[in-house]
Amino acid sequence: MFRLLWIASIHVRIFMRRYMPSTIILDYVRTRRGLKWGPVVMLLAxxxxxxxxxxxxxxxxxxxxxxxxxxxxxxxxxxKMIWVGPVSIALVLRARMSERTKPILQQYR
Incomplete structure (x- = not known):
């Protein structure tokens, strides 16, 4: 019984990741290029x-x-759409700080 529920949940997850618009949008927002769209995507909630x-x-x-x-x-x-805004802002800030410190670190090597 547990195995049947486990397999059913796997198939539901695969279906949701492939065909649900919200999941497709969130997959794009989680990329480096899409992080800037996080606050706009919040409006889709x-x-x-x-x-x-x-x-x-x-x-x-x-x-x-x-x-x-x-x-x-x-x-x-x-x-999911409500949470993507603050999370994407935090990830953009982290990525920009990382990009800003890389040239400084390479300069001292």
Missing amino acids: APYAVAAYWLTAWIEGGGPEWLYLLVLVCLWSAS
Whole structure:
């Protein structure tokens, strides 16, 4: 039973990494060229939150309850988008400090 759950979670993760727009965007933002887009990507949390709200309202109005899975995915994507801004700013600062100190260190060798 544990093995079945483990394999199912691996396949879900592979599917999410390959086809979910939020994960594709976050993979780009985590590159050195994409770090500057982190604060802008934070704005994408709002559409995900709105979609989760609309889906919840639809479910409460008599819609199918399996849509709660989509609500969960929307809320998870919104939370990922919210955190990418501060993290990317910290990573940009770290990368710039590293790039700034490399020529100084090479000068003394």
